[in-house]
Amino acid sequence: MTTPHDPQSTPEAGPGDALQRAIDALPAERTPPVATWLQLQQAITGSAPVSAASPPLDQVRTNRRTLLVATLGMAALLAVVLATSLSRVRRDPVNITPSALLPEERRDPRVQAVIGETRNWRAASRDSVRSMRWPREAREAVEASLAATEAALASARLSLRDDPGDAAARDAIVELRAKQLLMLQRAMTLLDEI
Amino acid sequence: MTTSPSASVSSPDDADRERALVASAQQGDDGAFGALYRRHAPRVFALLTRLAGDDALAADLLQETFLQAWRGLPHWRGESALATWLHRIAVNAHLGALRAQRRRDARESAEHEMEKLAGIAAPSSEPGTRIDLERAIAALPPRMRTAFVLRDVEGYSYEEIALITDTAAGTIRAQVSRARLLLSRELER
Numbered sequence: 001m002t003t004p005h006d007p008q009s010t011p012e013a014g015p016g017d018a019l020q021r022a023i024d025a026l027p028a029e030r031t032p033p034v035a036t037w038l039q040l041q042q043a044i045t046g047s048a049p050v051s052a053a054s055p056p057l058d059q060v061r062t063n064r065r066t067l068l069v070a071t072l073g074m075a076a077l078l079a080v081v082l083a084t085s086l087s088r089v090r091r092d093p094v095n096i097t098p099s100a101l102l103p104e105e106r107r108d109p110r111v112q113a114v115i116g117e118t119r120n121w122r123a124a125s126r127d128s129v130r131s132m133r134w135p136r137e138a139r140e141a142v143e144a145s146l147a148a149t150e151a152a153l154a155s156a157r158l159s160l161r162d163d164p165g166d167a168a169a170r171d172a173i174v175e176l177r178a179k180q181l182l183m184l185q186r187a188m189t190l191l192d193e194i
Numbered sequence: 195m196t197t198s199p200s201a202s203v204s205s206p207d208d209a210d211r212e213r214a215l216v217a218s219a220q221q222g223d224d225g226a227f228g229a230l231y232r233r234h235a236p237r238v239f240a241l242l243t244r245l246a247g248d249d250a251l252a253a254d255l256l257q258e259t260f261l262q263a264w265r266g267l268p269h270w271r272g273e274s275a276l277a278t279w280l281h282r283i284a285v286n287a288h289l290g291a292l293r294a295q296r297r298r299d300a301r302e303s304a305e306h307e308m309e310k311l312a313g314i315a316a317p318s319s320e321p322g323t324r325i326d327l328e329r330a331i332a333a334l335p336p337r338m339r340t341a342f343v344l345r346d347v348e349g350y351s352y353e354e355i356a357l358i359t360d361t362a363a364g365t366i367r368a369q370v371s372r373a374r375l376l377l378s379r380e381l382e383r
Contacts, residue, residue, distance in 0.1 A: 015346050015374045018381045022327045023346055029236035030243055036253045037231060043257075044224050044264045123360065129286040132262055192294045 102157055105173070114177050117184040118146070124188060134191045142187045149180045216276060220268050227267070231260055234277055238284045244343045245288040247332035255291060259284040282358075285344070289359060292336055330380045334373055341366045342373035 015023060105111045124130055125139065153176050159169040212233070218226035238259055242252040262283050270279060331339060331347075340359065344350040345366070352370075356363040 016378050019346075019374060019378050022377075022381060026240075026244075026327060026347065028240060030240040032235050032239040032256050033253050036257050037228070037235070040231070040257050040260050040264075041224070041228070043261055044227065127286075129262075129283060130290060132266060189294065192290050 102160060102173075110174075110181070111177055114181045114184075117181055117188075121146075121184050121188060124191075131191070138187070138191065142183070145183055146180070149176050152176055212276060213272075216267070216270075216272065219264075220270070222268075227264055230276070234280050235260070237277065238280055241281065241343075241348065242284055242288060244328070244331055244347060245285070245340055246291070247334070247336070247339055251291065255284065255287045258287045262287065281348075285358060288340065292340065295336070327377065327381075330377055334376065337361075338369045338373050341369040342377075345370045346374070 014020060101111065121142070131139070153173060156169040156172045156176070159166050160173070163169075212230070215226045215229050215233075219230055235256060239252060239256050242255045242259070243249060246252045246255060259280060263280055266283075331343065334342060337359075341355055341361075344355045344358075345352065350358075352363045352366050355361075355366045359366070
């Protein structure tokens with residue numbers, strides 16, 4: 001999202017006297033609900049009895065984590081299988097770079113969306129706080145899927161360069177990109193919700 | 195109210211006591227962690243309430259923040275004040291919730307945000323009552339609220355906010371500017 005900078009607002013301008021006084025009057029502290037600590041305590045000690053109606057937070061997280069790893073693992077596995085089945089004869093890892101994009105791919109907004117989402121994934125993976133609780137297995141599954149997809153894409157591109165009329169290779173590129181985008185979006189949504 | 199997050203520790207004795215609590219908590223002492231929670235939770239909760247604009251969500255994020263802190267504490271090397279570290283985890287927890295919400299609710303649009311802005315400008319249901327700045331902040335659209343709270347309440351620089359929210363600094367400036375304008379109008383009512 002880009003919003004044009006308002007030239008009348010500079011960092012030095014500040015919020016204005018009245019608003020600043022109101023901000024200064026805001027309380028620096030608020031007492032959190034007692035239940036928050038009780039639930040947190042359950043989560044960190046695991047000492048409280050397990051109730052079917054209200055399972056401890058940690059147990060809920062463990063279940064979601066297991067489900068997440070399984071879901072992502074399955075999605076990544078499917079992506080790898082798809083990539084393998086669609087890959088052509090030649091495989092050259094050297095070509096797995098953005099520079100290997102075909103001219104028509106460069107103009108395709110769907111490809112730009114995939115590239116953007118891949119960039120988001122890399123940035124999120126490098127953000128130590130955001131990715132602190134991401135299961136290692138899920139992250140590795142996503143990375144493996146990305147690598148397999150890129151290898152298959154590179155192979156399909158080579159085929160298209162040799163034979164621009166290769167409809168199967170062209171379809172494979174479109175399908176691989178769509179799967180890659182879906183997998184990345186799903187992975188980040190699930191990981192952020194842990 | 196642009197105070198440093200480290201203000202929770204007010205004296206050298208207090209700092210020593212906190213270091214001791216951190217060391218015990220790092221060894222798995224949940225009692226020490228409870229003491230740290232009691233020290234820092236009120237300030238973190240105030241921050242999260244303003245960022246989230248919703249008490250229930252803020253309570254969930256507070257839990258999330260301290261759960262992450264509990265898990266990360268054994269690896270924490272104390273390079274910054276504990277309050278600063280907790281502050282950063284809390285802000286990231288809020289941003290994570292915002293991202294998840296945006297993904298879930300793809301329908302959120304500029305129009306929707308404009309509706310919320312219109313809601314702020316609408317006359318109070320109780321004419322003549324004193325401005326409730328907290329409530330007005332809570333009514334700001336999420337990203338604008340985040341930018342305003344981090345800049346004008348918490349004292350972050352535009353560049354820091356741009357970095358942690360992964361948003362252009364110019365966008366942050368514009369959001370803060372708009373938030374100031376809307377809130378100032380409310381104050382003048």
